[in-house]
Amino acid sequence: MNKKTIIFKVFEFPHLSETFILAQIITAIKLGYDVKIIVVKLLDLDASLYRKTLIENNILDSIIIEDYKIPKNTFFKIFKFVFLLLKHLKKIKAILSFYNKQNKFSLTWLYQWNFYEVFNSNNNVFHVQYGTNRNPLDLLKAAGFYKPSLIVTFHGHDAFFPINGFIPNNGYYDNLFTYGDLITANTPYLAKKIVALGCPREKMKIIPVGVDTTFFNSIGKNKRAEGSLKIITVGRLDPVKGHKYSIEVVNEMVQSGYDIILTIIGEGSERKNLEKLIENYNLKKNVFLLGKKSQDEIRSFLIANDLYVITAVPLCDGRRETQGLTTLEAQACGLPVIAFDSGGVKYTIELGKTGFVFDEYDTIGIVTILKKIYLERSMLKEMSANTKKFIDANFSQTYINDIWDNVYQNLFNQLTK
The missing domain is CATH 3.40.50.2000 (Glycogen Phosphorylase B;)
Known part of the structure; x- marks a missing residue:
């Protein structure tokens, strides 16, 4: 039986200002899950302040670059498109359903589908960081043939339109809120914003970002009674x-x-x-x-x-x-x-x-x-x-880990029903 896997989807990694994402990944590792990290842009690991942590937790071996391997030459792009179509001919119904969810036709969507089909198993749970990073998983779920559960954790800017100053709210999260399995926010403040965008309350769960109290603690702190x-x-x-x-x-x-x-x-x-x-x-x-x-x-x-x-x-x-x-x-x-x-x-x-x-x-x-x-x-x-x-x-990481353990277990249990 394949080991249960949490697949994190992030844009840039390891990002200096996003320690909470690294903490979330380590949580899944400590809970005993196999972990993979799909990354759009891999940052300089040698210059990362977290290199030691990444190595200690064997995270570097879990990184997968989100590369659809699309040929730049138009002829080869079309040729490979036909090849992939023939290769997955038995799954043509799923492919057509995925294409029907797109706003327009593009050869790219088959390459995208092919990349994510590798992870199409009920032993997998996708945990997306930032709502803006939900594509194409929301469309794959909407198409009806994608087995993994989908969790999306919002962090802030992804709940305020226009996102990044230019992305309008023209049904941007409709598929996610309809077909995603769980949406999480770190505070009631953010949760309220997301619900106002159309997220069903029953799919919303508030889970704070935790703090590692074995690292951040007051050991060695002097209680100063005077001075500046x-x-x-x-x-x-x-x-x-x-x-x-x-x-x-x-x-x-x-x-x-x-x-x-x-x-x-x-x-x-x-x-x-x-x-x-x-x-x-x-x-x-x-x-x-x-x-x-x-x-x-x-x-x-x-x-x-x-x-x-x-x-x-x-x-x-x-x-x-x-x-x-x-x-x-x-x-x-x-x-x-x-x-x-x-x-x-x-x-x-x-x-x-x-x-x-x-x-x-x-x-x-x-x-x-x-x-x-x-x-x-x-x-x-x-x-x-x-x-x-x-x-x-x-807020201790131990306390938050227990919450995530229950969340992940429940999702995997639902997948095997």
Whole structure:
């Protein structure tokens, strides 16, 4: 009997800002499944900060490039098309059904069908990362001859139209929502957005992204009772992360005479704007842009700081932070969280116990609580004691793995009925 296989479908891999995808793959491996990863674009493995993890988990051997092997020469393209058609003549009904689901005729669809037919087994479950990556699996399922179950995990931008600024909602997810087996989101915030797009509630399941508490923990953390208040934030330098508001908070604190340090880890398009803001406020001794860091380095910085801050804000299209994995990693390291109530961030915090949430753009509210914490350092100790319990009970990777174990088992059981 063939081993049960989880086939992940991703666009770019291993992507530095998508640690949650790597964690999901490792979850499936630890649960005992055979794992394959279909990748559209394979990134530079030698330059990857996760190379060690990829090697340790034998993930490199599981990667399959999504190459349909279509000849560039028109004559050979047509010749191979006829060859594939004859090769799969017994499955012509399935091929025609797949073609009927397309908006137009193209020789490419047979090459695509041929690539995915290799995985057409009820011993397989496809787990697609990002709704935008669902094609052609949604059409294969819609055609009616494709056996594997289909899970699609949404992560944020894939639920806001126009997607990437140009993809319209003209029935974009209709086949997925009709023929897919399960849709997952990391917070109630994102789940609500997806349901509003037409996803049946019975197919929607909320499964948070977990945090590895054996790696992110508060071991070695010193409980400082005085000195500068050290706050940190981790995330790409992008407008949705709202780093400029964290800098404005620090400016207000410094102007009021408080000794405060902000460390920002991440890289992105906003770097120059943030550097200019730091210079204008004369905060070069208070705010530090450290660029990209490895997971080991991020953990060390988290342990060395007192508080985590995330001042995420909506983009012009209304898109917001959907979960905020770094808030969980910070709390696992003993850091209380101060955040704007943006998107799904609040669902990662136990309000009043492991952190505080303020309205978007309410920098004054954050300044007020930081001043209180600065003067009453015992608050840090009390809240830090709560963070580990909160994470262990709701977001530890062990807890999340149990959820996925049940999900995968149920899908495989349905396939064998």
